[in-house]
Amino acid sequence: MEDIARVCAQLTKLGGSLINDLTDSDLAASSGPHGKTAGWLLGHLCITGDFVRRKCGRAPLTPKEWGPKFNMGTQPSSVASDYPPMGELRSAFEKVYADLAAMAPTISAEVLAGATPFEPARARFPTMGAFATWVMTGHLGYHLGQLSGWRVARNK
Numbered sequence: 380m381e382d383i384a385r386v387c388a389q390l391t392k393l394g395g396s397l398i399n400d401l402t403d404s405d406l407a408a409s410s411g412p413h414g415k416t417a418g419w420l421l422g423h424l425c426i427t428g429d430f431v432r433r434k435c436g437r438a439p440l441t442p443k444e445w446g447p448k449f450n451m452g453t454q455p456s457s458v459a460s461d462y463p464p465m466g467e468l469r470s471a472f473e474k475v476y477a478d479l480a481a482m483a484p485t486i487s488a489e490v491l492a493g494a495t496p497f498e499p500a501r502a503r504f505p506t507m508g509a510f511a512t513w514v515m516t517g518h519l520g521y522h523l524g525q526l527s528g529w530r531v532a533r534n535k
Contacts, residue, residue: 381483381484386515387519388476388480407458410528415525418456418465419462423450424476425468428476430497431511431515432478434507437478440474440475441475445463476515480515483511491511492506
């Protein structure tokens with residue numbers, strides 16, 4: 380998991396450059412019809428990374444009420460007040476992924492070999508190790524790519 384942690388840390392650093400100037404006025408702004416909002420993308424990344432952390436025994440860093448807003452399958456809102464403040468989302472993103480990258484090399488082999496705790500992902504990522512790898516690399520990179528596209532579309 381050391382290499383995975385390095386990739387996660389690098390993606391987190393790149394993510395920081397995508398979010399450091401976002402403000403509350405960006406929360407509900409979409410990149411286009413049916414596009415994701417900056418607030419939803421950031422919130423979704425926060426709760427997903429935090430889910431992996433929690434399943435590895437860490438205390439949550441995101442509020443429980445964020446789950447229903449940002450879980451897989453939820454839809455972005457066009458109302459800014461439906462989101463936490465952007466500063467809170469940025470801070471949570473930085474804390475969640477910094478801790479995830481720091482803790483990944485210490486996750487026990489037993490935990491990594493266990494079944495994926497997120498049932499809808501089990502067919503693709505049967506073990507916690509495979510799921511954590513996806514969340515820390517592919518999933519993080521995919522949604523940061525969406526955020527990069529959002530910035531281009533919004534001319535940010």
